[in-house]
Amino acid sequence: MLEIFRQRLTVGRATNRYPEVVEVPPPTFRGQPRLRPERCGGDAACARVCPAGAIEVNPIASGGWTWTLDRASCLGCGLCLEACPNEALDVEPIFELAALARDDLRVSARLGPTGENPAASATDQVERLGARLRGEIARTFGRSLHLRHLDVGSCNGCDWELTALLNPVYDLQRFGIDIVASPRHADGLLVTGPVTRHLEPALWATYDATPEPKLVIAVGACACDAGFLVGSYAVAGGVDRRLPVDVYIPGCPPRPEAILHGLLLAMGRRR
Amino acid sequence: MIASDTVLTNGRLITVAPERLVSLAAVMVETGHRVLTLVGTDERGEGNGFGLWLALLAPDGSVVQLRTSLDPADPRYPSLTRAVPAVHWDEREMADLLGLTPEGHPDPRRLVLREDWPADLFPLRKDFDVACLPPPSRHDAYPFTPFEGAGIGHVPVGPIHAGIIEPGHFRFAAVGEVVLELEARLFYTHRGIEKLVEGRSPEAALPVVERICAACAFSHALAFCEAVESLDQIALPLRAVWGRTLGLELERLYNHIGDSGNICAGTGFAVGVMQGARLKENTQRLIEEIVGHRFLRDVCAVGGLRRDFPRFALRKLRSELARRREETRQFAALLLGTDSFVDRLRGTGIVSRDLAVALGGVGVAARAAGVDVDARRDRPTAGYRRWPAKVVVQQTGDVEARLRQRFAEIEESWNLIERLLADEPDGPVRVAPGTRPAHRVGLGVVESPRGADVHWLRTDAAGNIDRLRVRSASFANWPIVAAAAPGNLIPDFPLINKSFELCYACLDR
Numbered sequence: 001m002l003e004i005f006r007q008r009l010t011v012g013r014a015t016n017r018y019p020e021v022v023e024v025p026p027p028t029f030r031g032q033p034r035l036r037p038e039r040c041g042g043d044a045a046c047a048r049v050c051p052a053g054a055i056e057v058n059p060i061a062s063g064g065w066t067w068t069l070d071r072a073s074c075l076g077c078g079l080c081l082e083a084c085p086n087e088a089l090d091v092e093p094i095f096e097l098a099a100l101a102r103d104d105l106r107v108s109a110r111l112g113p114t115g116e117n118p119a120a121s122a123t124d125q126v127e128r129l130g131a132r133l134r135g136e137i138a139r140t141f142g143r144s145l146h147l148r149h150l151d152v153g154s155c156n157g158c159d160w161e162l163t164a165l166l167n168p169v170y171d172l173q174r175f176g177i178d179i180v181a182s183p184r185h186a187d188g189l190l191v192t193g194p195v196t197r198h199l200e201p202a203l204w205a206t207y208d209a210t211p212e213p214k215l216v217i218a219v220g221a222c223a224c225d226a227g228f229l230v231g232s233y234a235v236a237g238g239v240d241r242r243l244p245v246d247v248y249i250p251g252c253p254p255r256p257e258a259i260l261h262g263l264l265l266a267m268g269r270r271r
Numbered sequence: 272m273i274a275s276d277t278v279l280t281n282g283r284l285i286t287v288a289p290e291r292l293v294s295l296a297a298v299m300v301e302t303g304h305r306v307l308t309l310v311g312t313d314e315r316g317e318g319n320g321f322g323l324w325l326a327l328l329a330p331d332g333s334v335v336q337l338r339t340s341l342d343p344a345d346p347r348y349p350s351l352t353r354a355v356p357a358v359h360w361d362e363r364e365m366a367d368l369l370g371l372t373p374e375g376h377p378d379p380r381r382l383v384l385r386e387d388w389p390a391d392l393f394p395l396r397k398d399f400d401v402a403c404l405p406p407p408s409r410h411d412a413y414p415f416t417p418f419e420g421a422g423i424g425h426v427p428v429g430p431i432h433a434g435i436i437e438p439g440h441f442r443f444a445a446v447g448e449v450v451l452e453l454e455a456r457l458f459y460t461h462r463g464i465e466k467l468v469e470g471r472s473p474e475a476a477l478p479v480v481e482r483i484c485a486a487c488a489f490s491h492a493l494a495f496c497e498a499v500e501s502l503d504q505i506a507l508p509l510r511a512v513w514g515r516t517l518g519l520e521l522e523r524l525y526n527h528i529g530d531s532g533n534i535c536a537g538t539g540f541a542v543g544v545m546q547g548a549r550l551k552e553n554t555q556r557l558i559e560e561i562v563g564h565r566f567l568r569d570v571c572a573v574g575g576l577r578r579d580f581p582r583f584a585l586r587k588l589r590s591e592l593a594r595r596r597e598e599t600r601q602f603a604a605l606l607l608g609t610d611s612f613v614d615r616l617r618g619t620g621i622v623s624r625d626l627a628v629a630l631g632g633v634g635v636a637a638r639a640a641g642v643d644v645d646a647r648r649d650r651p652t653a654g655y656r657r658w659p660a661k662v663v664v665q666q667t668g669d670v671e672a673r674l675r676q677r678f679a680e681i682e683e684s685w686n687l688i689e690r691l692l693a694d695e696p697d698g699p700v701r702v703a704p705g706t707r708p709a710h711r712v713g714l715g716v717v718e719s720p721r722g723a724d725v726h727w728l729r730t731d732a733a734g735n736i737d738r739l740r741v742r743s744a745s746f747a748n749w750p751i752v753a754a755a756a757p758g759n760l761i762p763d764f765p766l767i768n769k770s771f772e773l774c775y776a777c778l779d780r
Contacts, residue, residue: 004542007605014549028563028581051478077478077569078577149435153460155776156437157485157566163435164555167548181433197407198385198459199438202430204409228479233394233401234463253485255565 014168018257019270024093025255030076031091032250035067039088040111042067046080046089052227055080064112071097071105072238073227075252098249098262102240105224105248137246138268140213141187144176145267147217148186150206153235154193157253158220162190164256177263183207188215188246188266194226195236207243215266218245219259221252282334284712289323289339289348296325296337297354303330305644306631307716308725308742309351309361311369313397314340317710321346321371325358326714326727332650334714341371350376357631360750361742368395383458383779386412394466395738418444418452426761430459434536437775443761450764453756457749460779465739472735473499473728474573474704480726481568483741484777489522489567490719491741491777494726497652497715499573502730503705509696511575516654517691519717520684522567525554526720527635527677527684528599530772531606534674537766538615543606550602557591560584575701589692596685603678616671620755620767623668630754633747634722636771639676640668646718653717658690660718670770707734719744721773743777 016023025031033046033055042065044057054074059065081089099105151159162179165172172178180186183206195203207216218224218239225238239245249262264270287295300306304327312322321341329335341348350373352359362373363382370393373379381388387408393399418425424445430438440456464483468476473495481492493515500507532547555565561584562570570577607613622632627640637644647660663679665672707730715726722744731737752771756764 003605003608007546007601008542011546011549026560026563026584028560028584030563030569049475051475075478075482075569079478079569082577150431151436151438151460153462154437155460155482155485155488156774157482157488159435159437160485160566164548164552166435167552168545169549169552179435193460194462196460196462198461199430200407201409201411202438202459206431228482229462229464229467231401232463232467233399233404234461252482252568253566 015171015174016169018170018260019264022096023257025095029091029093030078031093031095032071032074032076032097033069033078033080033089034092035069035109036088036090037109037111039086040067041086041088042111043085045083045085049079049083051075051077051079052221052225053230054227060110060112064110066108066110068106068108070225070227071107071250072102072248073221073225074250075221075228077252095251095255095258096261097251097254097258098247098265100247100265102245102248105250137215137266141215142267142269145263146178146180146185146187147190148180148183148188148206148210150183150189150191150203152191152193152199152203152223152239153196154220154222158192158223161253161256161259162192162219165259170256170260172260175260175264183209184211186210186214188217190217190219191223191239191243192219194222194229195239195242197234197236200236200242203242215246216243217247217249217262217266219249219262220254221250224248224250282329282336284336284338286338289341292323292325292337292339293349293351293354296327296351299327299335299337300355304328304335306355306357307334307714307723308727308740309358309365310727310738310740311365311371311395312729312738313369313395315343316397321369323348323371324712324727325351326725328650328716334650336712346370347372347374349374352376356629357747360746369393370396380414383461394463399466413456415442415454415456416452422446423451439775441764443756443764445761448760448762450756450759450761453753453764455749455753457775458779460776462780464780465741468736468739470731470735473707476736476739477571477573478569480739480741481571483780484743484774485566485568486526486774487522487719487721487724487743487777489518489570490717490724491726491743492568492571493519493653494715494717494724495728496571496573497717498713498726498728499704499707500713501715502707502711502713502728503573505574505702505705507575508699508702510579510698511700511702512654512657513691513696514576514580514700515571516658517580517688518562518567518570519653520687520691521554521558521561523720524681524684524688525551525558527681528554528602530720530769531602531674531677531681533769533772534616534670534766535606535612537769538612540609540612543609543612546602546605550598554595557588561588572701574704575699577701579700585692585695588688592685592689592692596682599678599681599685603681606674607678613671615763615766616674616770617669619670619763620759620770621667621669622751622755626754627668627751630751631747632722632751634719634744635673635676635680636748636751637722638663639665639672641666644723646716646723650716652715654691658687658694660687670766673770709734710737721745721777722747741780743774745773745775745777748773749778
């Protein structure tokens with residue numbers, strides 16, 4: 001018993017200060033690609049090598065091309081960076097990527113010889129949820145959010161990062177958020193994994209058992225899109241193929257703070 | 272008896288007739304050969320019918336593969352399970368996915384696929400058409416083993432559990448709180464990954480393969496790369512070999528630390544849970560600084576490593592190693608010094624040595640039961656020839672032994688990492704892949720945090736993947752978990768389960 005007290009005293013404060021202080025990822029960080037438009041030659045080597053089909057390069061009639069990244073399916077594997085002959089891609093050192101609408105995760109740039117300013121034509125994140133609805137969510141869930149985890153076929157990466165949110169470093173409960181044991185006690189579902197054929201019955205049973213109003217939060221590249229599993233006989237795809245999704249949290253897996261960002265976004269406490 | 276005997280890159284290949292397979296396999300297992308994997312292949316396009324490949328690890332560390340061809344019109348064969356129990360699930364999986372029927376198998380029920388799957392549709396056959404697949408049913412009609420009698424109650428648990436746990440269904444037959452029988456229904460997270468990578472180049476398949484599981488991501492990536500490299504016949508630069516060894520030990524370290532803490536969750540020992548979670552988090556943060564990913568993904572490449580580890584991060588590991596090792600020692604002392612906690616572990620969830628051997632147990636679960644197996648020593652790849660790992664074992668096979676085993680391995684991993692850092696080679700970390708031969712078999716065996724992870728790979732005419740089979744440590748050990756439960760209390764099952772800490776995703780693929 002004395003040893004327990006001694007060790008607890010020597011540890012001190014372990015909890016970090018997110019979101020007041022957003023830590024910068026280390027220089028080695030495997031994040032999502034960022035386009036340096038002035039270098040892009042439009043040869044689409046990045047799109048060809050992407051295992052998730054997250055990058056599209058399409059020619060446009062007026063000359064030039066568009067470069068589009070779907071953050072929902074991007075695995076952050078970095079193969080596109082290595083494939084680009086012009087070194088037009090680098091890693092964007094950010095992880096707060098969650099969005100309230102699927103389309104907000106598509107980052108696009110219009111490039112080429114037409115003289116357009118690529119930076120200006122890149123679509124900004126569009127706020128699609130009306131202020132009224134946003135206010136309602138903040139009123140209902142903003143102070144306390146109790147969630148049930150629903151694994152519909154994950155590789156366990158997102159599950160481990162959800163578990164990490166409960167460790168002393170992230171201490172999820174300090175935000176009034178907690179993971180509950182039953183969907184009947186939950187305000188919403190944290191869904192990880194693509195929807196596998198074998199978990200469809202469990203998905204419906206869990207969703208039906210969660211009382212209204214309920215949030216569905218898709219955690220990770222599989223739940224957001226499952227682009228790298230397209231074509232499998234055993235997988236239906238992203239969770240929004242089956243359920244209405246309120247928040248998308250990209251990443252493979254998203255870091256604990258990235259999930260936290262998505263949860264605070266869901267509660268209307270962060271944009 | 273033996274039709275042909277050739278020497279492969281990956282050891283010997285012995286071709287036998289189907290009716291001879293059982294007796295030959297039985298003799299080899301009796302003489303100390305261990306099952307690495309059993310794979311079915313659809314080689315009808317090459318005029319070879321269906322192939323059945325049994326890969327065994329000989330006592331001298333070499334690999335022997337027994338191969339037999341099955342009739343393309345009627346692919347039945349005498350089941351190996353009664354002679355070699357370790358392949359009981361492999362045979363059921365092949366029956367589901369390829370339609371190869373093991374005649375005389377003691378449990379011919381489906382294993383991977385569900386009851387709503389059409390009887391004549393086999394996803395791993397080359398002529399499989401996904402369009403023939405009806406939508407999934409909302410109900411699962413699995414025929415559980417009937418276990419009836421006066422006073423026997425049934426407790427179904429899962430697939431969705433109360434904590435943040437992967438999905439699996441457990442059906443307890445119990446008298447009062449005492450478990451009589453436990454049947455585990457798994458493969459819920461089956462994603463069809465082995466089929467998905469067929470026809471792809473190994474380079475294109477790698478990012479998918481390492482997403483089979485997160486907790487064992489580096490082990491999978493490495494076993495897969497080693498399988499490919501065994502075909503390419505390339506020599507890796509020493510720094511790549513060194514980096515891979517370091518990566519494997521770091522993966523073992525963060526898993527063992529976290530898994531030790533999670534055992535505390537099974538007893539309600541909150542201080543232990545939180546200390547374990549904190550130490551695991553700190554280890555994963557350091558790992559991210561070194562390799563760029565908290566789960567060591569996208570680190571390995573065919574031909575070495577994707578990129579070198581930065582010097583500043585290695586310097587940090589070097590300077591903090593002593594302090595971090597001391598922290599894990601204190602953590603071990605905290606847990607093993609708390610009598611009320613250890614009392615719950617001692618004698619709980621006992622796995623006998625005989626059971627672990629018969630079912631082909633691997634990793635922590637086997638070593639805690641006194642089975643002296645470790646792929647790092649028994650078939651050393653990566654850098655384990657140059658930097659050998661010391662293998663420790665326990666004897667009692669209970670939850671306590673599995674916890675003590677993890678702490679002993681944490682200590683040994685720190686020692687290995689210290690030796691690696693003191694012996695850091697210079698040079699490139701990657702070489703170009705060689706020419707990839709057609710229709711050849713490659714094999715990669717890596718000691719993951721949970722035991723031997725075996726990747727078996729066959730190339731097609733173009734050198735791309737014709738068939739990949741991943742037999743993870745969890746595949747070998749899950750049947751042992753179910754066998755460890757009877758005689759224990761139902762409330763002790765979460766504790767027993769956590770002491771194995773197997774992956775569902777690794778098993779289900």
